[in-house]
């Protein structure tokens with residue numbers, strides 16, 4: 759049986775890396791200084807670098823089922839997402855946090871369905887989106903609205919992290935809520951002033967969260 763993954767590793771090293779070797783050597787010498795924390799769903803159809811036109815060293819990325827943010831409740835635990843948020847804000851001093859959900863999200867759909875009995879961690883994790891669930895029959899429209907409500911919920915939860923709140927209030931950090939429409943290749947960004955998602959083509963900004971500086975620019 760051919761080892762397809764091994765072939766891909768060799769191809770990366772032999773064919774791709776020589777073209778970017780200098781860039782990576784600079785990033786090793788100077789360290790990483792990403793300005794954006796990207797919190798996205800693990801869904802394989804989201805490709806953050808393609809979506810944002812970024813490359814190595816530019817995005818600090820957290821991915822999990824649903825693009826969820828656990829609450830900051832002051833208790834330490836094995837929360838990879840919370841640990842990475844703290845690192846991104848306190849150590850890397852990022853100036854943007856993007857929460858990127860998407861259409862056809864299996865994590866959001868799972869909120870309306872039963873999870874396999876063995877998936878105890880998944881079942882507990884999905885509760886982080888429970889407040890976004892609508893008391894209606896599941897439908898494409900209900901799922902889309904739930905996906906968007908879940909994004910806003912995570913932005914609100916981010917504000918519960920003291921280091922996030924401080925920097926948002928001082929204007930050093932902006933929060934962005936994104937709903938990525940996979941089939942159209944377009945992100946709808948959250949506008950806190952109208953409490954709605956607007957297609958990037960028609961938005962004056964790249965998305966806002968609570969207490970964003972754009973608040974002051976509005977009518």
Ligand SMILES: [Zn+2]
Pocket residue numbers: 799800801823824825860862863864865866
């Ligand atoms: Zn998803």
